Amino acid sequence: MAERSSIELERLRDRIDEVDKELLSLLRRRLDLVSEVGVIKHEQGLPIYAPKREAAMLMKRRDEATLMGVPPQLIEDLLRRIMRESYASENDVGFKCINPDVGPVVIVGGAGKLGTLFSQLFRLSGYEVRILDKQDWPNAEAIFSGAGVVVVSVPIHDTTQVIERLPTLPDDCVLLDLTSIKQAPLAAMLARHPGPVVGLHPMFGPDLASLAKQVVVVCHGREERKYAWLLEQIRIWGARLHEASAAEHDQAMQLVQAMRHFTAFVYGAHLRRERADLDQLLQFSSPIYRLELAMVGRLFAQDARLYGDIIFSQPDTLARARHYLERYQESLKLLERGDKAEFEAQFDEIAQWFGDFAQQFQSESGNMLLSANDNRCES
Numbered sequence: 001m002a003e004r005s006s007i008e009l010e011r012l013r014d015r016i017d018e019v020d021k022e023l024l025s026l027l028r029r030r031l032d033l034v035s036e037v038g039v040i041k042h043e044q045g046l047p048i049y050a051p052k053r054e055a056a057m058l059m060k061r062r063d064e065a066t067l068m069g070v071p072p073q074l075i076e077d078l079l080r081r082i083m084r085e086s087y088a089s090e091n092d093v094g095f096k097c098i099n100p101d102v103g104p105v106v107i108v109g110g111a112g113k114l115g116t117l118f119s120q121l122f123r124l125s126g127y128e129v130r131i132l133d134k135q136d137w138p139n140a141e142a143i144f145s146g147a148g149v150v151v152v153s154v155p156i157h158d159t160t161q162v163i164e165r166l167p168t169l170p171d172d173c174v175l176l177d178l179t180s181i182k183q184a185p186l187a188a189m190l191a192r193h194p195g196p197v198v199g200l201h202p203m204f205g206p207d208l209a210s211l212a213k214q215v216v217v218v219c220h221g222r223e224e225r226k227y228a229w230l231l232e233q234i235r236i237w238g239a240r241l242h243e244a245s246a247a248e249h250d251q252a253m254q255l256v257q258a259m260r261h262f263t264a265f266v267y268g269a270h271l272r273r274e275r276a277d278l279d280q281l282l283q284f285s286s287p288i289y290r291l292e293l294a295m296v297g298r299l300f301a302q303d304a305r306l307y308g309d310i311i312f313s314q315p316d317t318l319a320r321a322r323h324y325l326e327r328y329q330e331s332l333k334l335l336e337r338g339d340k341a342e343f344e345a346q347f348d349e350i351a352q353w354f355g356d357f358a359q360q361f362q363s364e365s366g367n368m369l370l371s372a373n374d375n376r377c378e379s
């Protein structure tokens with residue numbers, strides 16, 4: 001009996017292998033079709049990311065899946081993952097050049113990670129790109145001559161100084177920066193260059209295969225119509241533009257970036273002080289705890305100076321961190337008093353304040369947790 005079942009099992013596994021191989025050929029066919037789409041998009045200057053097409057396609061596939069007895073979320077998950085490859089493959093084809101007559105694009109700090117990503121995107125779109133890194137200042141005049149765009153992509157603490165050091169640029173040259181704070185760099189650029197100026201903050205790290213679905217914050221400076229083409233170019237790269245004033249941006253960033261990174265820093269410091277055995281914690285961890293450890297731990301895989309800059313360059317971060325400490329201390333008092341009833345009452349109030357977002361976050365994180373679990377494997 002045992003022998004019969006193991007033979008049966010092997011046969012079934014062989015058939016599963018066949019189905020998986022068919023999936024592979026289907027994926028190959030789909031990737032080829034997507035490459036052809038990429039060529040047309042390149043010619044016509046269409047954005048890589050087509051949200052309406054994606055939404056319509058996913059809805060149809062979900063309905064079809066339901067009729068076929070396939071869980072609709074399964075096909076949606078698969079297609080979303082597959083489309084991530086589409087973005088990367090359409091990137092490789094290159095992009096339509098929206099402003100072929102503009103002069104060279106000079107990237108100050110172009111040898112850094114973000115500078116490299118942007119220089120690739122400009123080159124893939126047919127622009128002449130010149131890089132100016134620390135050692136190139138003696139040749140600055142030649143490098144900036146005739147520049148159509150100057151992109152400042154240097155560490156936050158150097159940004160203002162570098163902007164002040166720029167030579168006189170051609171009148172119509174677009175000056176922009178990619179720093180994660182916006183007020184000070186924007187003011188410095190407006191003071192340095194009388195022509196078109198815009199502040200951008202790409203809300204992503206530099207290790208991306210594509211800008212599809214990523215957000216770029218745009219803080220307008222001066223003469224928007226002269227850099228409208230550039231914003232269109234960034235849309236073609238797949239990014240979503242979010243306009244905000246520099247002050248609005250910096251305020252939001254205190255909560256989104258500075259406080260989050262600072263909190264992660266403190267949590268990391270606490271784990272270290274408690275001599276937490278990370279290996280053991282991972283053995284015990286549920287997907288959510290693993291994800292939390294990953295979000296904290298990934299901070300320490302990166303550059304201390306970058307995060308130091310983000311946290312220390314915003315004067316209000318100190319006040320925000322103090323407020324956070326007050327909340328922590330208030331909550332600690334509940335613990336000291338053993339006041340579980342008050343904890344629950346406050347919990348309900350906070351839940352009410354989150355409103356529908358609480359549900360939305362629960363379902364979004366549910367998907368993330370499931371995929372965190374999928375990626376787990378026995379070591």
Ligand SMILES: O=C(O)C(=O)C[C@]1(C(=O)O)C=C[C@@H](O)C=C1
Nearest residue numbers: 037048049050051053054083086
């Ligand atoms: O249909 C398109 O426009 C594509 O680029 C193809 C595709 C896909 O892989 O199906 C990829 C990216 C778009 O956001 C939408 C769909």
